[in-house]
Amino acid sequence: MKLDGKALLAFIIPALLLLGWQALSSLGEIPESVLPAPTAVAAAGWRLAWTGELWSNVTISTWRAVIGLIIGGGVGFAFGLANGLSRLSERLTDPTLQMVRTIPHLAMIPLVILWFGIDETAKIFLVALGVFFPVYLNTLHGIRTVDAQLVEMARAYGMSAWELFARVVLPGALPSIFVGLRYALGIMWLTLIVAETISASTGLGYMAMNAREFMMVDVVVLSILIYAALGKLADSLARLLERATLSWHPAYLPA
Amino acid sequence: MTASNPAMPFAPTVLAPVQSRAASEAAAIDLRGLSRSFGDKQVLRQVDLHVPAGQFLAIVGRSGCGKSTLLRILLGLDAPTSGAVAVGDGRRAGLSRIMFQEPRLLPWARVLDNVRVGAPRGEGKAAGRAAAQAALEQVGLGDRAGEWPSVLSGGQKQRVALARALVSRPSLLALDEPLGALDALTRIEMQNLLESVWRRQRFTAVLVTHDVSEALALADRVILIEEGRLALDLPVSLPRPRRRGSPEMARLEGEILDRLFGKPAPVERVAAGAPQEAVA
Structure with a gap:
């Protein structure tokens, strides 16, 4: 992707917003206690980066997010595969999973705190629970909607069950699996923010809540912006992966 | 697209000589x-x-007359409720190939890898690639080996499907209206290609089609199925390559169409040596 004139168009409005925000803050129109100026937020970022506090909190939050995603996404993917490929497995497990799905996973927070306290397990559990369903549902859907004509062709051409899976079913389900992954990434950060805000002694959410206690609005805004940046980064990584593995897809072919 | 692809060092040799591997024996069919x-x-x-x-047998008939079911049974994709099927010496698997109405290429596999889907198993990767490349050249697409199927035209996709069907040198090639979705000119091109590969490889070909003139252009024998029964069995002994629109072809076409639309055909001809027309 080249940054040509057209790509720059997207940056005009954010840049204007930032300038407007800075101008209003400098003129005193927005009180420091409501929303500090962008320069103040940047200064807070610099300060925290200097003490190392920022990195340790970003690292611990990212670690929680990734571990939760691997566990929840892995289990969701496994169930999606099993239930997509086997009617028996689907009859056995899908109704239960659908039942559990009706519980908003964030409603589990009080129970999870009772079970695990406020240490790592609680947050990883919540993230894993949150990302499970989008991965599960989209994997299942992807496998179910693989072109039946291709499956018939593969059988007629004598593919073994494994070949059928590896060469037809999985590649066919991949676009849908990626939709699930990108959805899961959004839920992953959302869950983590809530969990860290409510109960944590480290992490970005903790940093924000702690700053609130001391009325350090600049750090609160900084935390929010970092969350946004991490979310964007995760989404971009997923898109990159998507581009690499779906290069056959007409939507990704170079023009 | 073409220029940027490194994976095609082969010159496009249209109708290259057939692979050196010994051809499978053509299979006789007995139902x-x-x-x-x-x-x-x-x-x-x-x-x-x-x-x-x-x-080269062509099966014609209206939609839903059972001709596609017959083909699927020949391929072992469907089983008969009763009766016996014998293809070749009974080793059906691996020897028969089918071309569908749609190309049914794997969109996530390059053209060459799509052809390799049909390559015989257990011969090693290099042998499979070489055979696939040869089959592609045979259908005139040797230079497109490294491309994605989505950039090919409908006719080209169907030619890749033909290469996929031919790469294992089948003894029976079943064709389930493979040209039905192509435009008229591409269709004639494909008919010529089909005829030429059949004449070189000499497999048994069974073509299911709606198009009576297509059946007559290609087949040694045309059978008509009506309501699940064999209604007409017509040998076509016109010399090849056939000229479309010759009076003899028009006469045969008329005979089949008359039968299809209910006018009594003057004579029902019976091919020599073959048991015909079941009395149900």
Whole structure:
């Protein structure tokens, strides 16, 4: 992707917003206690980066997010595969999973705190629970909607069950699996923010809540912006992966 | 697209010589008392048919007459409710290939890898690639090996499907209206290509089609199926390559169409040596 004139168009409005925000803050129109100026937020970022506090909190939050995603996404993917490929497995497990799905996973927070306290397990559990369903549902859907004509062709051409899976079913389900992954990434950060805000002694959410206690609005805004940046980064990584593995897809072919 | 692809060092050799590997023997087909029903609906009723090895047989009939079901049974994709099917010496698997109405290429596999889907198993990767490349050259697409199927035209996709069907040198090639979705000119091109590969490889070909003139352009013998029964069995002994629109072809076409639309055909001809027309 080249940054040509057209790509720059997207940056005009954010840049204007930032300038407007800075101008209003400098003129005193927005009180420091409501929303500090962008320069103040940047200064807070610099300060925290200097003490190392920022990195340790970003690292611990990212670690929680990734571990939760691997566990929840892995289990969701496994169930999606099993239930997509086997009617028996689907009859056995899908109704239960659908039942559990009706519980908003964030409603589990009080129970999870009772079970695990406020240490790592609680947050990883919540993230894993949150990302499970989008991965599960989209994997299942992807496998179910693989072109039946291709499956018939593969059988007629004598593919073994494994070949059928590896060469037809999985590649066919991949676009849908990626939709699930990108959805899961959004839920992953959302869950983590809530969990860290409510109960944590480290992490970005903790940093924000702690700053609130001391009325350090600049750090609160900084935390929010970092969350946004991490979310964007995760989404971009997923898109990159998507581009690499779906290069056959007409939507990704170079023009 | 083409220029940027490194994976095609081969010159486009249209109709390259056939692969060095020995051709499979063409398979004879023997159907006896074949019936197939889906629930209450009888699709095939007591069909008896013998197809000698190497023959190009065309099956015509209206939609839903059972001709596609017959083809699927020949390929082992469907089983008859009753009756016996014998293809070749009984080693059906691996020896028969099918071309569908749609190309059914794997969109996530390059053209060459799509052809390799049809390559015989257990011969090693290099042998499979070489055979696939040769098959692609045979259908005139040797220079497109490294491309994605989505950039090919409909006719080109169907030619890749033909290469995929031919790469294992089948003894029986089943064609389920493979040209039905192509435009008229591409269709004639594909008919010529099909005829030329059949004449070189001499497999047994079974073509299911709606198009009577297509059947007459290609086949040694045309059978008509009506309501699950063999209604007409017509040898076509016109010399090849056939000229479209010759008076003899027009006469045969008229004969089949008359039969299809209910006018009594003057004579029902019977191919020599083959048991015909089951009495159901």
